[in-house]
Amino acid sequence: MARGLAVAWAVLGPLLWGCALALQGGMLYPESPSRERKELDGLWSFRADFSDNRRRGFEEQWYRRPLRESGPTLDMPVPSSFNDISQDWRLRHFVGWVWYEREVILPERWTQDLSTRVVLRIGSAHAYAIVWVNGVDTLEHEGGYLPFEADISNLVQVRLTAQMSLGPVSDFYTLPVGIRTVAVTESQFLINGKPFYFHGVNKHEDADIRGKGFDWPLLVKDFNLLRWLGANAFRTSHYPYAEEVLQMCDRYGIVVIDECPGVGLALPQFFNNVSLQNHMRVMEEVVRRDKNHPAVVMWSVANEPASHLESAGYYLKMVITHTKALDPSRPVTFVTNSNYAADKGAPYVDVICLNSYYSWYHDYGHLELIQQQLTTQFESWYKTYQKPIIQSEYGAETIVGFHQDPPLMFTEEYQKSLLEQYHVVLDQKRRKYVVGELIWNFADFMTEQSPTRVLGNKKGVFTRQRQPKSAAFLLRERYWKIANETRYPYSIAKSQCLENSPFT
Numbered sequence: 001m002a003r004g005l006a007v008a009w010a011v012l013g014p015l016l017w018g019c020a021l022a023l024q025g026g027m028l029y030p031e032s033p034s035r036e037r038k039e040l041d042g043l044w045s046f047r048a049d050f051s052d053n054r055r056r057g058f059e060e061q062w063y064r065r066p067l068r069e070s071g072p073t074l075d076m077p078v079p080s081s082f083n084d085i086s087q088d089w090r091l092r093h094f095v096g097w098v099w100y101e102r103e104v105i106l107p108e109r110w111t112q113d114l115s116t117r118v119v120l121r122i123g124s125a126h127a128y129a130i131v132w133v134n135g136v137d138t139l140e141h142e143g144g145y146l147p148f149e150a151d152i153s154n155l156v157q158v159r160l161t162a163q164m165s166l167g168p169v170s171d172f173y174t175l176p177v178g179i180r181t182v183a184v185t186e187s188q189f190l191i192n193g194k195p196f197y198f199h200g201v202n203k204h205e206d207a208d209i210r211g212k213g214f215d216w217p218l219l220v221k222d223f224n225l226l227r228w229l230g231a232n233a234f235r236t237s238h239y240p241y242a243e244e245v246l247q248m249c250d251r252y253g254i255v256v257i258d259e260c261p262g263v264g265l266a267l268p269q270f271f272n273n274v275s276l277q278n279h280m281r282v283m284e285e286v287v288r289r290d291k292n293h294p295a296v297v298m299w300s301v302a303n304e305p306a307s308h309l310e311s312a313g314y315y316l317k318m319v320i321t322h323t324k325a326l327d328p329s330r331p332v333t334f335v336t337n338s339n340y341a342a343d344k345g346a347p348y349v350d351v352i353c354l355n356s357y358y359s360w361y362h363d364y365g366h367l368e369l370i371q372q373q374l375t376t377q378f379e380s381w382y383k384t385y386q387k388p389i390i391q392s393e394y395g396a397e398t399i400v401g402f403h404q405d406p407p408l409m410f411t412e413e414y415q416k417s418l419l420e421q422y423h424v425v426l427d428q429k430r431r432k433y434v435v436g437e438l439i440w441n442f443a444d445f446m447t448e449q450s451p452t453r454v455l456g457n458k459k460g461v462f463t464r465q466r467q468p469k470s471a472a473f474l475l476r477e478r479y480w481k482i483a484n485e486t487r488y489p490y491s492i493a494k495s496q497c498l499e500n501s502p503f504t
Contacts, residue, residue, distance in 0.1 A: 034172050038104070045101040046076030054096055063132040067101040076100065079123070081211025084446075093448065111157050118156055121149035123214070123242065142278070145239040145261055146285045178250060178294025184331045184350045186386045187433040191255070191297065197486060198255065198390055198436025199479045200233035201226070201461075205241055206445035208464060214242045221466055222442070223248055229461075229472065230479030235335075235392060235438055238263045238303050240286050249295035256295045257353075257392075257438075259335070260286045262302035262319075271311040279315075280322045287326040299323050302334040304355060305345070313344030320348045335392045340381045351435070352381055355393035359418055364409060370421035378429050389429075390436035394422050395459040400469050410458075412470040419471055423478060439475060 031037050045067045049057055057063075062070050076082055078100065083092055110118050120133065126144030130137065139150040183190040190196065203222070205212045226234070233255040236245075240258060249256050260282050265271065283301060290296050301319045306312055316334060323332045331350035336343055346352060356377060358370045381389055398415040407413035419439070426437050444460035447453050456464065461472040 030174070032172055032174065036107075036110075038106070040102060040104065041078055042102075043075045044078050045073040046082065047071065047073050047099045048082070048091060048094055049097040049099070050090060050094075057097060057099060062099060063137075064135045066103075067099060073101075077213070078102075079210075079215075080213035084209050084211040106156055114153075114157060116153070116157075117151060118153045119149050120152045121147060123147050126212075143261065143282050143285070145241075146282070146289060147243070175292060176247075176250060177292075180294050182297045182330055184388060187388055187435075189297075189331075189351065189388055189435040196255070196297075196435070197430060197482065198233040198257075198438060199482050200231040200235075200255075200436075200438050201229070201442035202235050202237040202393060202438050202440045203241075203442045204237065204445040205245075206443075206464070207466075211446070214244065216244075219245060219248060223252055223254070225442075225462060225466060226254060227252075229476050230483050232479075232483065233257070233436065233438070234442070235259060235300065237393075237440075240290065243289065246290060246293045246295060250293055254295060255297050256293070257298045257300050257333070258286065258290050258296045259300035259303060262305065262334070265302060265305035265312070267306065268309055268311055270306075271309065271315040276315055276318055279319050283319060283323050284326060287323065291327055296330070298331045298333055298351065299327065300333050300335055300353065304335060304337045306338075307334070307336050307345040308338045308342040310344060316345035317348045320345075333390075340377075340384050346381075346385055350387065352385060352387050352389045353392035354381065354389060355440075356391070357394060357396075359421075360396050360409075367407070367414075367417050367421055370418065371425050374422060374425040375428075378425070378434060382433050388433055388435040390438065391422070391426065391434065392436075392438050393440040394437075395419070395440040397454075397458040398460075398469055398471065399454060399458055400463050400467070415459075415461075415469065415471045416474050419474055 047062075047067060053059070060070060067073050074086065076085060082098060083094065085091075106118070110116055120131070120138070122129065122131065122141070124145050124147060125141065128140075128142050129148075130140045131150070132138060133152050133155045136155055138152060138155065139148065141148040180192050181190075183193070188195045189198070205214075207215065207218050210218070231254070235257040236259050238259060239261040246256065246258075248254070260279075262279060262282070265275075279301070283299070287299065301323055302316070305316065307316060320332050320334070333349045333351045333353050334345060335353040335355055336346065337355040340346070354377065356374070358373045359365065359367050363369050363373075378389060396415045396418045397410055398412055399410050400412065402411040403413060404411040405413055407417045422437075426434060430437075439461060441457065441460045443462040443466060444456055444458050444464040446456040446464070460469070461475055462468055
């Protein structure tokens with residue numbers, strides 16, 4: 001080892017469920033004259049604990065010595081999802097503890113200068129992580145998708161016995177800034193005082209091989225496809241996205257509904273004080289990370305909770321109230337699929353976000369019912385709550401290359417016809433109180449296998465490989481028509497300090 005270098009030995013593990021690591025320093029904390037960043041992307045040693053005793057790694061203290069000394073390891077790229085990398089069938093749907101390890105060489109100035117602060121920052125690790133540095137338990141974090149960090153100076157720096165007088169340390173960095181206002185009336189969503197109509201998509205961070213792992217070429221491709229579609233907005237459906245995604249939204253003028261990982265609240269026992277405290281903590285992390293992004297115009301605290309339950313009413317009220325206290329400048333919502341008359345959380349939101357899949361999950365095949373059902377949905381919700389409405393999800397599964405006329409389910413013709421029926425009603429109501437439409441989904445994505453899934457969810461208007469289905473061309477024609485009607489499809493949310501958006 002060269003003189004003047006020090007080694008920090010880090011073990012990140014165990015991780016529960018699928019892994020979506022992004023150990024970059026993060027776009028939120030860029031390099032500056034007062035701070036350096038060392039990326040930890042690349043190959044890590046990896047092991048999944050397939051043993052019957054899922055506590056084996058703890059009991060044998062794998063974190064106290066190199067992982068290779070306690071058994072075989074794999075090379076695992078970071079960032080990535082481990083489920084999609086290996087040919088080992090056991091990893092594809094593995095649920096349990098997995099271990100990552102990396103030996104890092106640090107610059108001498110980091111380890112010798114005691115005035116230097118050394119911080120280890122994890123972009124995200126899903127869903128429960130424990131981190132050891134040089135065999136020392138350094139930090140733990142529960143909840144995926146959000147960053148966490150710890151000061152590890154005392155673990156990697158050479159401690160001298162002589163007294164040192166340390167003066168004040170300056171640390172600074174620059175961030176792009178955008179100034180805009182957001183407001184909600186009983187029938188409009190206003191950005192900079194002008195009515196804004198969301199015409200966009202729901203997305204998932206997902207692609208072949210890399211899974212949820214962050215990838216710059218994929219991100220740029222997706223934004224080029226958003227521009228091609230004429231989309232001006234998307235919802236980070238079911239969880240917050242990588243910080244680099246939000247930075248791109250700021251740069252390109254794409255409006256974001258930022259959602260926390262509050263999904264699966266489907267049973268009465270989930271609405272308890274422990275869950276509530278954890279939910280509010282996660283919202284604190286989301287707001288703290290994303291509050292400086294002008295592209296973020298609304299917080300969503302949950303997706304499809306069982307909001308018809310009495311216990312859900314108090315629970316959602318508390319989470320929404322807490323989020324408003326954290327950030328009074330933005331409206332707050334959650335995405336519901338409950339009946340308008342039974343929803344206990346709707347009174348507390350600023351905007352009603354509705355998921356409905358007419359002629360897909362029920363009355364399937366009956367496209368002729370959509371207009372009547374959707375009209376009734378909108379009118380019932382608005383009459384009850386007098387709040388603007390976003391159709392936050394709608395769509396149909398489509399296997400690319402399947403064709404049938406008259407349209408049958410899973411064909412490209414059926415997806416296209418279903419969207420057309422929705423658009424008739426959306427055009428009627430968007431001139432009144434409907435303020436947005438977000439297709440489910442931007443692209444096909446992988447799911448757990450089941451009899452209802454053909455290699456994942458196929459509701460995308462693009463394939464998982466980002467190739468368009470017939471519905472993509474329909475959506476493109478519609479979105480650009482709406483954009484031309486409003487005359488400012490992207491510019492109103494764009495940060496004025498940034499260069500001209502390529503979407504303008």
